[in-house]
Ligand code: 13P
């Protein structure tokens with residue numbers, strides 16, 4: 379990315395000056411991901427790293443709920459997000475008041491909340507999960523509560539996909555990811571016919587029939603690891619556009635076919651935005667301390683499970 383070299387140099391200098399670390403989600407564009415990111419990965423890895431970094435400042439190259447999670451886990455650190463408008467359709471689908479109403483209606487069932495939610499939603503839940511540990515979290519909390527029914531919110535498709543892998547009854551919410559819900563089983567069939575040799579890898583935020591038609595499903599971190607381990611002739615990643623670009627750089631022997639849905643929220647994060655965030659120490663993420671303490675208990679309960 380030679381055109382961006384001055385900006386990249388400036389960011390890397392500012393990182394040292396500010397004592398900052400950049401947590402970059404797998405959906406960041408390649409110019410960010412491969413140049414200024416210090417820790418790259420899926421939602422679980424970014425949360426784990428936010429909990430243990432020694433840096434004074436965290437810049438979240440990702441969306442708002444990820445920055446909030448970093449702040450919840452490291453309240454003494456300054457957490458910056460380059461663009462405050464970087465939201466998420468899942469996080470926008472549910473409020474803390476909704477979770478309180480669910481608790482009142484179903485007091486006997488544990489509430490598992492996907493990390494793609496606000497701090498308030500996490501605060502009223504029992505435990506969080508990400509796409510890489512949802513099955514494990516649901517099974518662990520069902521055993522702890524001695525129940526055959528678990529509430530997993532707000533992603534309807536993730537909930538259905540987890541339910542198909544466990545014997546546990548799952549109640550859910552009507553939320554969805556605006557990127558992954560667009561993929562259809564017809565897309566997979568068309569891709570399969572055009573590229574019969576390809577390994578088709580999908581994300582559990584996709585509809586269940588899409589997962590059934592694919593060869594593997596997992597979090598963005600698991601998708602990248604699957605390609606690395608299997609080195610297929612051709613790989614097709616059914617997810618956000620930047621994912622294939624980033625994984626392709628690390629797997630030069632694999633041919634990537636790139637069906638593509640952009641996440642408009644992730645794409646609000648740019649190299650210039652990261653530079654300005656570090657230069658001006660903006661936009662700082664704040665979480666109400668009372669909410670943060672309760673939300674941290676839900677995130678900590680997830681992080682305490684063996685990974
Ligand atoms: P993971 O990286 O945890 O798989 O999450 C994907 C996603 O859509 C994040 O917004």
Ligand code: SF4
Pocket residue numbers: 441465466467468469494555556557558583618641642643644
């Ligand atoms: Fe939210 Fe989907 Fe975008 Fe991830 S890809 S931030 S789940 S809208």
